[in-house]
Amino acid sequence: MAAQRIFDADAHNQENPAPAGRTTDWTFVTPRQSKGWILDAICREIGARTNGTWQVCYNPKASLPPSRNYFFSHYWNYLDRLKTQPDILNAKVFVWYTHPREIPYTTEERISGLNRCTQVISACSLFRDMLIGEGLYPSKVRVVLGAADPKLFKPHARTGAGAVGFSSAYYERKSPDIVRDLVKRMPHRQFVLIGKGWEEYADFATLKSLPNFRYVTASYAEYPALYASMDVFVSAAALEGGPIPLIEAMMCNVVPVASRTGFAPDVIAHEKNGFLFDVGAPAEVIAPLIDKAYALST
Numbered sequence: 128m129a130a131q132r133i134f135d136a137d138a139h140n141q142e143n144p145a146p147a148g149r150t151t152d153w154t155f156v157t158p159r160q161s162k163g164w165i166l167d168a169i170c171r172e173i174g175a176r177t178n179g180t181w182q183v184c185y186n187p188k189a190s191l192p193p194s195r196n197y198f199f200s201h202y203w204n205y206l207d208r209l210k211t212q213p214d215i216l217n218a219k220v221f222v223w224y225t226h227p228r229e230i231p232y233t234t235e236e237r238i239s240g241l242n243r244c245t246q247v248i249s250a251c252s253l254f255r256d257m258l259i260g261e262g263l264y265p266s267k268v269r270v271v272l273g274a275a276d277p278k279l280f281k282p283h284a285r286t287g288a289g290a291v292g293f294s295s296a297y298y299e300r301k302s303p304d305i306v307r308d309l310v311k312r313m314p315h316r317q318f319v320l321i322g323k324g325w326e327e328y329a330d331f332a333t334l335k336s337l338p339n340f341r342y343v344t345a346s347y348a349e350y351p352a353l354y355a356s357m358d359v360f361v362s363a364a365a366l367e368g369g370p371i372p373l374i375e376a377m378m379c380n381v382v383p384v385a386s387r388t389g390f391a392p393d394v395i396a397h398e399k400n401g402f403l404f405d406v407g408a409p410a411e412v413i414a415p416l417i418d419k420a421y422a423l424s425t
Contacts, residue, residue, distance in 0.1 A: 142171075142174065142181060142182045142183060143179075143180050143181055144180055144181070145180040145182075149180075150194060151179075151180045151181065151182055151193070151194045151195070152177065152180045152181060152194070152195050153173075153174060153177050153179060153180070153181035153194065153195070153196045153197075153198065154181070154183075154191060154192060154194035154196070154197050154198070155173070155174055155182070155184065155200065156184050156186055156191065156197060156198065156199045156201075156208070157183065157184075157185060157186065157199075157200040157201065157204075158185065158186050158200075158204065159186060165371065167183065170198065170200055171183060173198065179195075186201075190212050191212060191215065194218055195219065196218055196219045196220075197218055197219070197220045197221065198221045199220070199221070199222045199223065200223050201223075202222050202223070202224050202247075203228065203230040203232070205220065205222045205240070206230070206232055209240050216244075219245040219246075220244040220245050221244065221246050221247075221248060222244050222248065223250070224247050224249045224250065224254060224258065224268075224368075225250045225368025225369070226254060226366050226367060226368040226388075226389065227254070234261055235262075238258070238262045238263050242262075244267070246267060246268070247263065247267050247269075248269060248270075249268055250270075250271070250273060250369060250389065251270060251368060251369075251389050251390035251393055252270050252390070252393050253390075253392065253393075254368070255269075255270050270393075272374075272390050272393055272394065273368075273369045273371045274374060275371065275374050275378055280351055280378040281351065281378070281379065282378065282379060283355040283379055283380055285381070285382070287358065288358070289356060289359070290316070290317040290318060290356050290357045290358065291309075291313070291317070291318045291319075291357065291359045291360075291361055291417055292319050292320075292321065292353070292354065292356075292357035292359070293306060293320045293322070293360075293363075294320075294321040294350070294353075294372035294375070294376070295322050295362075295364070295372065296323045296324050297322060297323070297324035297326075297328055300365045300366045300367075301363070301364050302364055302386075302407075303328045303330070303331075303334075305363040305408075305409070305410055306334065306363060307330055307334045308409070308410035309361065309363070309410045310334065310337050310339060310340045311337060311410075312411065312414050313417065314339055316417065317339050318337075318339055318340045319342075319343060319353065319356065320341070320342050320343065321343050321344075321345055321353050321372075322342070322343075322344065325342060350375065351379065354375060354376050354379035354381055357379075357381045358382065358420070359381060359383075359417055359421060360372070360376035360377070360382070360383050360385075361384045361385070361413070361417065362383070362386060363386055364389070364406075365386070365407065366389075366406075367386075367389030367390075367391070368389050368390075369389050373385060374390075374394065377401070382420040382421075382423050383395055383400075383401035384401060384402045384404070384417050384420050385401065385402075385403060386405070386406045386407075386408070387404065388406055391403060400423075400425050401420070401425075402416040402419060404416060
């Protein structure tokens with residue numbers, strides 16, 4: 128089954144480009160494969176809140192159009208563009224940094240390039256501190272935590288019998304073996320995974336066969352109802368910039384249990400509004416925290 132996009136990019140937050148021959152105020156640059164997904168949505172949400180003209184460019188091979196401001200949703204797209212179109216630095220350039228990735232640039236090249244932009248926007252304190260430690264000027268970076276629409280994600284009353292939830296597309300960094308092991312280890316809990324692409328997981332057949340597990344591929348409009356079926360939300364990823372579903376779940380009054388990556392340490396006070404565990408912790412460490420989460424009163 129083909130994965131559903133979370134929104135129709137051609138209908139969602141229509142662009143407001145400058146008239147022909149005039150310079151656009153904001154150009155948002157994101158990969159073509161991101162069209163209709165969260166990075167595209169973020170670019171369009173920001174664009175819709177600007178007072179000027181704006182457009183989204185799906186990282187074309189040709190030169191970017193003239194603009195007073197550029198926003199790159201992927202930092203390696205910015206580094207690539209800096210080599211082929213260095214005159215973008217004549218405008219203001221904003222670069223969003225979610226988390227480290229394997230890219231064909233050395234640390235020195237990456238930091239040198241980022242120090243030349245107007246502002247690096249880090250998705251969490253963890254990676255802001257990492258970038259500064261690698262040599263990024265502190266004045267160049269600020270943290271902006273992810274958010275979600277409070278009109279869409281509303282709190283619900285936890286019942287004590289709600290599911291343990293996960294929400295993510297499949298990537299190896301999402302720690303799929305830990306997800307499987309938790310479901311196996313906790314037969315007294317029901318689990319629901321909202322996502323796409325998990326059929327690519329090598330042991331998906333085992334995971335899907337577990338009697339206390341349900342896999343759902345849903346449209347974004349259906350997410351609030353799915354969160355309302357949960358009491359606890361787990362993020363076991365080895366590496367995150369967010370994750371945004373963590374915020375969505377917390378807004379729905381779902382208790383978070385998350386690995387110490389991304390903005391989880393920014394938004395979770397351990398044992399107060401949720402629980403944190405070290406990246407790579409096994410299921411036998413995480414499972415007791417999930418049970419504690421059911422008893423947490425927040």
